[in-house]
Amino acid sequence: MSGKSSWIPYLQVTPLVLVLLLFFVVPIALVVIVSFFRYQMLTGLTPAFTFASYLDFLSNPTTWWLYFSTLKFTLIVLVLTFVIGFWIAYFLVFHVRSLIIAMGLFLVCTVPFWTSDIIRMIAWRPVLGREGLINDALVSSGVVSHPLSWLLYSNFSVILAYVYLDTLFMIVPIFNSMARIDRALLEVAVDAGASRWAAIRDIVLPLSKTGIALGALFVVTLVMGDFFVINVMSGGLAGSAMTGMANDLQVLNYPRAAANAVILLVIVLLIASGIFRLVDVRRELVR
Amino acid sequence: MALASGRRPWTFYALSAFFALFVLFLYGPMISLLILSFQGPSGALDFPLRHPSFIWFRAIVHPTGNGDIIGAFSRSLPLALIVMMLTMLISVTAGFAFRRRFHGSALLFYLTIASLIAPGLVLSIGILVMFRFLGLPATWYGSALGAHLSWTLPFGLLIMFSVLGRLDPSYEEAAHDLGAGRWRTVRDVVLPIVLPGIIAVALFGFTLSYDEFPRTWLTAGTKNTLPLEIWTMLTNVTSPVLYALGTVTTGFSFFLIAVALGSIVLIRRRRSARR
Numbered sequence: 001m002s003g004k005s006s007w008i009p010y011l012q013v014t015p016l017v018l019v020l021l022l023f024f025v026v027p028i029a030l031v032v033i034v035s036f037f038r039y040q041m042l043t044g045l046t047p048a049f050t051f052a053s054y055l056d057f058l059s060n061p062t063t064w065w066l067y068f069s070t071l072k073f074t075l076i077v078l079v080l081t082f083v084i085g086f087w088i089a090y091f092l093v094f095h096v097r098s099l100i101i102a103m104g105l106f107l108v109c110t111v112p113f114w115t116s117d118i119i120r121m122i123a124w125r126p127v128l129g130r131e132g133l134i135n136d137a138l139v140s141s142g143v144v145s146h147p148l149s150w151l152l153y154s155n156f157s158v159i160l161a162y163v164y165l166d167t168l169f170m171i172v173p174i175f176n177s178m179a180r181i182d183r184a185l186l187e188v189a190v191d192a193g194a195s196r197w198a199a200i201r202d203i204v205l206p207l208s209k210t211g212i213a214l215g216a217l218f219v220v221t222l223v224m225g226d227f228f229v230i231n232v233m234s235g236g237l238a239g240s241a242m243t244g245m246a247n248d249l250q251v252l253n254y255p256r257a258a259a260n261a262v263i264l265l266v267i268v269l270l271i272a273s274g275i276f277r278l279v280d281v282r283r284e285l286v287r
Numbered sequence: 288m289a290l291a292s293g294r295r296p297w298t299f300y301a302l303s304a305f306f307a308l309f310v311l312f313l314y315g316p317m318i319s320l321l322i323l324s325f326q327g328p329s330g331a332l333d334f335p336l337r338h339p340s341f342i343w344f345r346a347i348v349h350p351t352g353n354g355d356i357i358g359a360f361s362r363s364l365p366l367a368l369i370v371m372m373l374t375m376l377i378s379v380t381a382g383f384a385f386r387r388r389f390h391g392s393a394l395l396f397y398l399t400i401a402s403l404i405a406p407g408l409v410l411s412i413g414i415l416v417m418f419r420f421l422g423l424p425a426t427w428y429g430s431a432l433g434a435h436l437s438w439t440l441p442f443g444l445l446i447m448f449s450v451l452g453r454l455d456p457s458y459e460e461a462a463h464d465l466g467a468g469r470w471r472t473v474r475d476v477v478l479p480i481v482l483p484g485i486i487a488v489a490l491f492g493f494t495l496s497y498d499e500f501p502r503t504w505l506t507a508g509t510k511n512t513l514p515l516e517i518w519t520m521l522t523n524v525t526s527p528v529l530y531a532l533g534t535v536t537t538g539f540s541f542f543l544i545a546v547a548l549g550s551i552v553l554i555r556r557r558r559s560a561r562r
Contacts, residue, residue: 012384013395015377019440020395023433024402027413034416088309091302095295105306107548112313114494115540118517119533123316126323126530131333133319164312176449196298217404225406228500232521242408249412249505261409272404282396 028265035258045254053255057263063244070241073230074223077162081219082212084163085170089211090204093178094186106175113168121161121232128152128160153235161233166222170215177211178204213279220271224264317537324530332527343531354523356532359516362427366512367497369432374439374492379485381440382447386456403441407501410437415505425508434502439495443488450484479558483551490547494540 038048057063088109096102112120127133128151135147150156181204189199227242241264248257276282319334327338347356385392402410411434418430425431454477462472500514507515513536520529 006387006389009384009387009389009392012380013389016381016399016440016444017395019377019433019436020398020402023414023437024398024405024410027410027417028405029413030416030420031409031413034412084309087302087305091306095299095302108310109313111541111544112317114490114544115317115537116498116514116517116533118498118500118514118521119320119536120317122521122529122533123320126319126333127316129333133334136334164316167309196296221404221406225408225501227408228518242406245408245412254412254416257412261406261412264406265409268404268406269401272400282393 031258031261031265034254035262037255037258039253039255053259054263057256057259063260066239066244067241069238070224073159073162073240074220076159077166077223078216078219080159080163081167081170082216084167085174085215086208086212088167088171089174089178089208090200092175093181094183094204106171109171110168117165117229118232120165121229124157124161124164124233125152128157153233153237155234155238158230158233158238161229162223162226165229166219169218169222170212173214173218174208174211177208181207209279210281213275213281217272217275217281220275221268224268224271320530320533321537323527324534326527326530330526332525332530343527344535346526346528347532347535354516354520355511356513356516359511359513362510363497363513366427366432366435367493369428370435370439370496371489371492373436374443375485375489377436378440378443378447378488379481381444382451385444385448386451399441399444402437403445405437407434407438407499408504410434411502411505418506425506427503427507427510427512430506430508431503431512434506435496435499438499438502439492442491442495446484446488446491447481450481450487454480479554482554486547486551486554490543493543497540 034045035053036049036051038046038050038052040046092102092106092109096105125132129135130147130149130152132151134151138144139147185203186199189203190196194202224240225242227240227246230238230240231243241260245257245260245264248254248260322336323332323334324343325339325341326336326343327340328342329337331337385396414430414434415425418425423429458476458480459472462476467475498514499512500518503512503515504518511519517529517532520532
């Protein structure tokens with residue numbers, strides 16, 4: 001490109017930069033600032049520079065319990081979505097021979113992504129409830145004598161809903177990475193005597209690491225930043241790191257909610273930078 | 288390995304079964320919701336379906352203590368359309384910028400990713416506080432619009448990266464060498480290649496905004512959008528009207544997906560026919 005037109009990229013990114021400044025950078029900066037404000041019942045907020053909200057927040061045992069529970073859910077969902085996402089993508093890329101059929105099946109997997117999350121959660125009610133389809137089938141076939149109560153509004157249903165809603169975020173990036181792998185590589189490996197499993201472990205897995213990293217990034221941030229899936233699917237019995245924040249907002253304790261937000265944001269960004277350190281996602285995306 | 292020819296290995300059958308189970312897992316609940324939205328007047332939330340009827344669909348249109356669904360829709364639809372247009376314009380132009388080197392491109396990339404992964408509720412607190420400081424009321428067409436853009440633009444940009452990654456700069460150079468002007472190159476070479484991607488960006492922009500909950504919760508102000516209205520109904524309404532509403536919105540989403548995919552297929556077909 002000629003030097004004369006070198007100002008064009010700056011012009012092209014100006015709208016993006018403006019939106020991100022106004023609706024991302026400034027709001028996040030304000031959250032950080034407010035987290036140091038002083039909060040008093042009745043009087044509300046007073047500008048200050050105090051760590052009171054952080055101390056208040058961290059000295060509360062509920063905080064630690066909620067964060068621990070959120071990390072536990074994140075880890076379980078990460079493992080499940082990775083295992084499911086990897087094998088679904090692997091099946092579509094390496095086992096379906098017709099490209100058109102593979103694309104069709106890929107679309108079948110992605111269509112639910114474009115529909116409402118809330119509706120998709122409501123849809124589990126008639127399946128998992130006490131008089132739902134699964135309990136009906138179990139009771140009438142005599143497997144259990146009483147309907148199982150842990151199917152809905154439990155840790156089980158929370159994990160199920162996370163996997164249900166978020167596995168797509170694993171499938172799509174892993175599928176994209178795998179689709180770029182040269183099949184000849186695998187044929188050579190098999191011809192040279194590698195077992196099917198060794199070929200997957202030593203070729204497919206390393207070459208799809210960008211997709212896995214992106215998928216993990218999505219799943220971690222979706223589960224850690226969630227408060228409404230856990231609220232609906234646990235029937236209000238379980239909470240996430242965000243639940244405390246939502247409660248604080250309702251009593252207008254903005255500083256403590258902000259302190260919680262800052263801590264969560266730091267954890268999420270640390271995990272993200274860890275993922276980016278392992279895999280150079282940017283080099284793969286911007287080419 | 289499934290090689291180009293030969294007998295299928297046993298893993299093919301195992302993974303086929305796994306895939307079928309996964310599809311059942313994805314669509315099974317939605318199908319049961321679809322069926323139960325035709326529940327009769329008995330109003331049971333579970334199977335079996337008794338005296339199938341349309342009464343719960345009629346209940347959506349004639350609200351009797353079910354909340355303001357029509358009003359919520361009349362806000363969610365224009366909001367999603369505005370977000371879609373802005374997402375298209377902003378991420379397409381920005382996507383082209385990333386094909387060249389410019390100062391701060393790495394910073395802007397990571398800023399966009401950070402905007403994608405920042406928890407929605409955290410961001411809405413910040414936006415709400417910003418509007419308070421400015422003395423502005425939170426509205427669906429102001430604060431919620433901005434909150435949605437902070438979520439749809441990163442998606443739009445990521446799609447543009449993958450689309451533009453396939454656009455070889457040598458095509459444009461060839462067009463230039465053959466005497467095409469800059470505008471003509473864009474119209475006849477660049478646009479036909481990236482148009483399907485732009486439609487995908489539009490589909491993402493619309494649906495992500497139309498279904499967004501966490502980023503709207505605090506920023507929408509006093510008037511609810513559709514996801515907020517459904518969220519309120521979850522706690523108040525215990526009749527199959529929820530299922531009927533789910534069927535209608537899912538049908539609407541499927542219609543949009545069909546339009547978007549249909550136009551992508553049409554563009555592809557027209558392009559290959561011209562060759």
